[in-house]
Amino acid sequence: MPIPSSDWQAELASSLSAISGVDGQAARRSLMAPSAPLCDWCSNLAFSQAKERKTSPAKLAAEWAKGKKWPIFVQKVEAAGPYLNFHFSPAFWSAILSSAAGEKDWGLLPPLAIKALIEFPSVNPNKPWHVGHLRNALLGDSLARLLSSAGRTCERMDYIDDLGLQVAQSVWGEGQKAAKADASSSPFSKKLDHALGWKYVWVSKQLEKPEVETEVRALLKQMEEGHEPVASNARHLVEQCVKAQYETAFSFGIYHDVLIFESDIVRTIFGEGLKKIIDSGAAVKETSGKNAGCLVVKLQDQPGFAGMENADKILIRSDGTATYTGKDVAFTLWKFGLLQDSFLYSPLLVQPNQQTAYESSNSKSKTNSYPMPFARAQMVVNVIGAEQAYPQKVISAVMRKMGYSKEADACIHLSYEHVVLPEGRFSGRKGTWMGGENSVGFTADELLDEMRKLAVEKIKPEYSEEQKLSISQAVAVSAIRFWFLRPNAGQKITFDYEKALSFSGDSGPYIQYAYARASRILEKGREAGLLPAPPGSDYVFNEQEIGLARLLMRWPHALESAASKCQVHPIADFTLEAAGKFNEFYTTTPVLAEEVSASDKSARLMEVAAARALIGRGMDILGLPKLERM
């Protein structure tokens, strides 16, 4: 049986090029999937050639269709008006199906020498994740899964802003005996991140008093300067809060490799990074004007900044402290391995996927801190809200100005729009993420909780309580993950779980269901002593079987395309389509029915295995839990 080359499209292009006399590039570009299921693949090359050859596209296509030397897997070529339509041979489908069914690594792209660092979700460590943070984390997590499937090496990093004003405010709140938090309506009031969040509502009211503001500022200064015991206490509180937040992450299947604390950036790599910026000549100290005394980068000579009123960006304030931009540039230099200095790390916790998450460290008293080979990436992705596009652009521009144009190009802002309530935007500061009686579902924990309750009701009664628990958890996670990952990241998501989060149609559970169906058929096949095997050469593929095979052949390209664009949502669409194709196959094509011959049973089991492999690849990237039955 002729095995189609994994690059069958290149083969087809080269034949088309030879037959038409058009150069290979143009031939390659003309090849595409047909918009209707008229054929397996097609070319519109005749359109562009007709003019210069002074003939009609249809005539050209008809002439080329008579060509002799098409690749062996092409069974038939026909001209459909100006289009050249290709029909592939059954042997091609057999080979496609059997490689998907049989090869363990099928659907993964070969390794590339690219390490991608993905930073997400960088939530302030003094409150629970709300649904906006969840969107960020799911995008980051799925992007890492996507890039890994597409041959890149990925590192998942979280940035912990332990020197922020919000943390200082929470630290202040912890020291107040009078601190009150009405968390009685929350089922998560005992979880530290929630407890801090509730208390923060009280703290933010106290901040209206000027003396409180002063105390908080003093506290922040001590934290920044590392005064003890304030610094250690703050660090401890932050670590405990992050661990609580990560319980939420774990429940959604979100993991990290390393957490970098802002305080550690300030105390280790920042100095060297700043020196590098100054030495490069990219930044200058202003001696006059409104930025006198500041270290600034002048960006008016950079693309995109030319027309600006004020393209000067301050890195170091006149009081000697660093702006976020200043710190971020140093941090970015470190991410690319452009600094000598680095962090020491210590294990923070072992995650449910058995991977240890490490945290940066600057404490010499910690005996278990050691160097680790984090960062040194070729590609740096920051998952950050769309409103921060400008500061992200500034970082790239400074890098470019420093002479690191390759790195500047490899700084990717994965921008996403906010999750909004029908009434307006979420705000952690105003406390609206949990305020109010009927606000259930606003935090990620509450959302999952509600979805689990809805999912339980749909589970078949024959399952045990224990099974119901694990299935409802998996279904809830898949519904939520899919709902967040399906739309383009640039689309606003209006938060309304009753309407939007569904278990049917375009949904995570729809995909899970197809996967579970496929799994059960394979299981029943095994029980009957049947294993997947390629069909005989006389096997006639029906429309649904070919539909499945057509998707399989498109997968590698779909995966690489999504990965190179750092977009997860095309995978959501593709996986949905795969589940749909399998469901069509399922309802039209009996696999284990009595009237099916033994060899056909095996052939169809192979198709089921192939479909399951394809759907499974998509689920891995989207992070949808796989159920063998549901």
Add this chain to the structure above:
RNA sequence: GGGCCCGUGACUCAGCCUGGAUAGAGUGCCUGCCUUCUAAGCAGGAAGUCGGGAGUUCAAAUCUCCCCGGGCCCGCCA
């Protein structure tokens, strides 16, 4: 003043980068299908000025320009 994102059936979204065959899904609505591998499913129907206009092209939802509507950004803040 400058810049970014969004606008596609009643609703929620794909498709736009890289122009190509009757613009795809799902929800909701209407009609069928469970004695046959799981009906969280399948088949079918009604429903679309692709925000508006101009341009480029053999061909525009897709590229260019202008305009309209909605959101966001352009601090020694954090």
